Amino acid sequence: xxxxxxxxxxxxxxxxxxxxxxxxxxxxxxxxxxxxxxxxxxxxxxxxxxxxxxxxxxxxxxxxxxxxxxxxxxxxxxxxxxxxxxxxxxxxxxxxxxxxxxxxxxxxxxxxxxxxxxxxxxxxxxxxxxxxxxxxxxxxxxxxxxxxxxxxxxxxxxxxxxxxxxxxxxxxxxxxxxxxxxxxxxxxxxxxxxxxxxxxxxxxxxxxxxxxxxxxxxxxxxxxxxxxxxxxxxxxxxxxxxxxxxxxxxxxxxxxxxxxxxxxxxxxxxxxxx
Amino acid sequence: xxxxxxxxxxxxxxxxxxxxxxxxxxxxxxxxxxxxxxxxxxxxxxxxxxxxxxxxxxxxxxxxxxxxxxxxxxxxxxxxxxxxxxxxxxxxxxxxxxxxxxxxxxxxxxxxxxxxxxxxxxxxxxxxxxxxxxxxxxxxxxxxxxxxxxxxxxxxxxxxxxxxxxxxxxxxxxxxxxxxxxxxxxxxxxxxxxxxxxxxxxxxxxxxxxxxxxxxxxxxxxxxxxxxxxxxxxxxxxxxxxxxxxxxxxxxxxxxxxxxxxxxxxxxx
Ligand SMILES: Nc1ncnc2c1ncn2[C@@H]1O[C@H](COP(=O)(O)OP(=O)(O)OP(=O)(O)O)[C@@H](O)[C@H]1O
Ligand SMILES: [Mg+2]
Numbered sequence: 001x002x003x004x005x006x007x008x009x010x011x012x013x014x015x016x017x018x019x020x021x022x023x024x025x026x027x028x029x030x031x032x033x034x035x036x037x038x039x040x041x042x043x044x045x046x047x048x049x050x051x052x053x054x055x056x057x058x059x060x061x062x063x064x065x066x067x068x069x070x071x072x073x074x075x076x077x078x079x080x081x082x083x084x085x086x087x088x089x090x091x092x093x094x095x096x097x098x099x100x101x102x103x104x105x106x107x108x109x110x111x112x113x114x115x116x117x118x119x120x121x122x123x124x125x126x127x128x129x130x131x132x133x134x135x136x137x138x139x140x141x142x143x144x145x146x147x148x149x150x151x152x153x154x155x156x157x158x159x160x161x162x163x164x165x166x167x168x169x170x171x172x173x174x175x176x177x178x179x180x181x182x183x184x185x186x187x188x189x190x191x192x193x194x195x196x197x198x199x200x201x202x203x204x205x206x207x208x209x210x211x212x213x214x215x216x217x218x219x220x221x222x223x224x225x226x227x228x229x230x231x232x233x234x235x236x237x238x239x240x241x242x243x244x245x246x247x248x249x250x251x252x253x254x255x256x257x258x259x260x261x262x263x264x265x266x267x268x269x270x271x272x273x274x
Numbered sequence: 275x276x277x278x279x280x281x282x283x284x285x286x287x288x289x290x291x292x293x294x295x296x297x298x299x300x301x302x303x304x305x306x307x308x309x310x311x312x313x314x315x316x317x318x319x320x321x322x323x324x325x326x327x328x329x330x331x332x333x334x335x336x337x338x339x340x341x342x343x344x345x346x347x348x349x350x351x352x353x354x355x356x357x358x359x360x361x362x363x364x365x366x367x368x369x370x371x372x373x374x375x376x377x378x379x380x381x382x383x384x385x386x387x388x389x390x391x392x393x394x395x396x397x398x399x400x401x402x403x404x405x406x407x408x409x410x411x412x413x414x415x416x417x418x419x420x421x422x423x424x425x426x427x428x429x430x431x432x433x434x435x436x437x438x439x440x441x442x443x444x445x446x447x448x449x450x451x452x453x454x455x456x457x458x459x460x461x462x463x464x465x466x467x468x469x470x471x472x473x474x475x476x477x478x479x480x481x482x483x484x485x486x487x488x489x490x491x492x493x494x495x496x497x498x499x500x501x502x503x504x505x506x507x508x509x510x511x512x513x514x515x516x517x518x519x520x521x522x523x524x525x526x527x528x529x530x531x532x533x534x535x536x537x538x539x540x541x542x543x
Contacts, residue, residue: 168375170371170373170375171375171377173340173345173369173371173375174369174371174375174388175392176345176362176363177343177344177345177363177367177368177369178363178368178388178389178392178393178440179363179364179365179392179393180392181392184392188391188392189377192377192379193377193378193379195379267379268378268379269379269420270378270379270420270421270422
């Protein structure tokens with residue numbers, strides 16, 4: 001679970017070395033995060049020892065299986081395969097989704113044109129549509145990437161659009177009163193003011209992207225982490241199966257925490273002090 | 275105590291003379307859909323003076339101020355600033371917002387320098403100017419704070435410093451002190467008078483408070499409620515060289531307050 005412990009460091013970045021007081025607060029926060037994980041893992045260990053099911057391994061067994069899979073390279077190979085469509089799909093969804101959401105927020109016509117499409121897409125049970133992608137794009141990287149985009153894009157678009165629509169009109173007036181250009185208005189006011197909701201959408205989109213790639217790997221192309229899970233289940237290696245499941249959950253958590261860190265440190269520095 | 279506040283001069287709006295008007299409001303009407311907010315407003319604002327727009331809630335004070343600022347288009351009529359008709363915001367006018375309109379993600383320094391930043395001024399230069407105005411409004415030491423770390427009163431000082439920093443001829447202030455408690459409000463009013471004295475700019479000021487209007491204004495424009503029309507113009511003629519507490523106790527000052535109250539009273543009923 002080395003991934004998890006990294007997570008803790010990300011949540012409490014040592015880079016923000018302010019006064020001793022702030023550092024102390026940061027330390028305390030990471031202390032609570034560690035404690036929360038300890039409680040979770042202990043409960044898991046106990047549940048595994050009871051055992052609640054013959055197919056439910058203990059935490060320590062799972063941890064051992066994880067290191068074994070890292071050592072024999074199967075975990076790393078699997079991550080390499082899973083992360084390709086994931087990173088590609090999330091990157092495309094983020095760029096395209098935020099851009100589309102912003103233009104929809106800025107123009108009524110584009111809103112009328114595009115919003116219904118994404119509302120339908122968001123409402124549709126995408127899991128049912130993922131297998132259809134196979135018919136068109138086979139079982140390669142393109143199909144998996146498309147599955148990620150199908151799940152991540154609508155939520156990113158709709159949140160970005162909502163974010164722009166809820167920008168404080170007074171700030172926009174302020175920018176106009178100082179003769180800001182439309183471009184300055186968008187980049188200096190609208191995007192920063194929208195960024196909390198923009199990032200909320202991005203976080204939901206990334207989480208949906210993880211779902212998309214797992215669906216693709218479980219339903220269409222048995223590769224990567226999905227294949228690892230399927231394979232170890234079929235041979236009743238439950239500890240290994242859970243190690244794979246937990247690893248992908250941890251990867252998702254770390255990504256979301258990184259995104260949060262980026263938001264509070266790069267986009268909205270005032271949030272660090274609230 | 276030599277408070278010599280004369281009884282105010284009250285004019286029929288049509289007969290008012292304004293020397294050297296920097297802003298002229300000519301036959302402005304404004305409709306929001308079917309709501310008539312302003313009807314046929316004609317006003318002139320004298321250079322270097324503080325003119326207050328006073329009137330009951332919803333009478334169109336903010337609307338008129340935003341039309342002068344070029345933020346809201348008039349339905350008909352025109353605004354002339356320094357002899358030229360204007361259709362949008364311009365560098366000779368700066369706005370102070372009722373809700374401050376500060377960027378929460380930017381420090382006091384960046385907020386104050388934002389008008390200059392938009393004009394493309396280099397960082398060193400605009401920070402130098404911003405620091406000067408931060409000091410002028412009494413916020414030195416808070417340059418690196420964010421708006422949420424300041425009190426309401428301090429936030430509005432940031433908004434005022436930002437408007438001063440662009441060196442506009444005309445400052446438009448929409449109820450700048452409405453979010454400030456009574457004690458700070460008095461302090462603010464005195465600071466405002468000091469700034470009017472120092473900066474030699476034209477101020478157009480909106481307020482709900484009769485006392486505030488009489489205390490700070492060279493001229494008060496009373497607006498009647500919907501649709502907003504100019505109902506009266508009053509020059510309080512308060513002697514501001516006197517001590518603030520004496521002014522507030524002066525019979526002349528109190529008479530003007532009472533007179534305006536009587537004028538507005540029937541709108542409240
Ligand atoms: N954007 C708008 N759309 C429609 N009606 C508006 C809009 N802005 C103002 N109004 C209406 O125009 C009238 C004047 O509003 P305005 O905000 O100018 O009044 P005000 O004198 O500033 O009031 P207050 O003292 O409460 O701030 C009101 O009746 C208001 O409902
Ligand atoms: Mg108003």
